[in-house]
Amino acid sequence: MAARTDQTTDPRLQDELLQARRGTAYFARKLNELSDAELDGGTLLPGWTRRHLVAHVGYNARAVARLIEWAATGVETPMYASTAARSHEIDFGATLSPTALRNLFDHSAVHLNVEWRDLPADAWHHKVKTAQGRTVPAEETVWMRTREVWVHAVDLDNGAAFTDIPAPVLTRLLKDITAAWHTRGTDAGLLIKVTGTDLTFGDTPAENPTVITGPLAAVAQWATGRGTQGVTATHAGAPRAEVPAAPPWI
Numbered sequence: 001m002a003a004r005t006d007q008t009t010d011p012r013l014q015d016e017l018l019q020a021r022r023g024t025a026y027f028a029r030k031l032n033e034l035s036d037a038e039l040d041g042g043t044l045l046p047g048w049t050r051r052h053l054v055a056h057v058g059y060n061a062r063a064v065a066r067l068i069e070w071a072a073t074g075v076e077t078p079m080y081a082s083t084a085a086r087s088h089e090i091d092f093g094a095t096l097s098p099t100a101l102r103n104l105f106d107h108s109a110v111h112l113n114v115e116w117r118d119l120p121a122d123a124w125h126h127k128v129k130t131a132q133g134r135t136v137p138a139e140e141t142v143w144m145r146t147r148e149v150w151v152h153a154v155d156l157d158n159g160a161a162f163t164d165i166p167a168p169v170l171t172r173l174l175k176d177i178t179a180a181w182h183t184r185g186t187d188a189g190l191l192i193k194v195t196g197t198d199l200t201f202g203d204t205p206a207e208n209p210t211v212i213t214g215p216l217a218a219v220a221q222w223a224t225g226r227g228t229q230g231v232t233a234t235h236a237g238a239p240r241a242e243v244p245a246a247p248p249w250i
């Protein structure tokens with residue numbers, strides 16, 4: 001019989017699961033605030049309507065659940081058959097009726113939650129491969145989903161804001177993004193400082209960097225490519241007229 005509580009007793013992982021579940025509840029709340037007609041509206045993601053976004057978040061839960069099944073059984077089950085299959089699925093999902101789209105989101109979120117809940121404690125360390133080709137322990141799927149639900153809730157463009165996202169999630173997001181930039185070498189000469197904290201990201205050894213400064217939520221929003229509100233840029237101590245666009249992240 002399936003367990004009714006998480007099998008993991010690792011407090012760090014339990015905390016991460018809580019952030020993912022809170023993010024899912026937050027996305028659900030913003031989705032429920034939209035009328036069926038409003039699902040036809042645009043998002044913060046170029047070319048995607050809210051229908052595309054809801055379909056993606058639903059199929060993402062199914063894809064992440066496949067990684068958990070992989071971790072549980074050892075049978076390789078990739079997130080998506082291919083990049084083209086992922087895109088095709090999202091385009092198809094966007095054509096579903098509003099009721100079917102809402103059911104897709106709800107049912108896939110419950111399915112993923114059950115997979116997480118029932119994964120035996122030792123299987124969280126089993127290795128799986130993400131759609132981006134990264135080999136990671138199954139526990140990484142919790143962060144992958146956390147990132148999706150919190151950021152895409154903002155992308156729904158009906159009132160969610162980066163200031164609603166918990167600080168630990170924003171901090172990890174900034175670490176992720178700046179690590180991706182570093183790997184690609186696109187962070188050269190770019191230093192990010194979070195006001196009111198000692199958090200610093202980016203090209204810390206740079207001698208004369210462009211410094212992007214702002215509160216945690218504003219800096220995270222900028223780093224994800226979702227606007228420059230609340231951030232300032234300086235170079236050689238002088239303010240720059242325009243805040244540069246953040247390097248691409250994914």
Ligand SMILES: O=C(O)/C=C/C(=O)CC(=O)C(=O)O
Nearest residue numbers: 060063130131132133134144
């Ligand atoms: O973090 C990774 O390596 C991969 C993440 C994803 O593939 C998430 C998606 O973009 C998706 O579900 O399509």
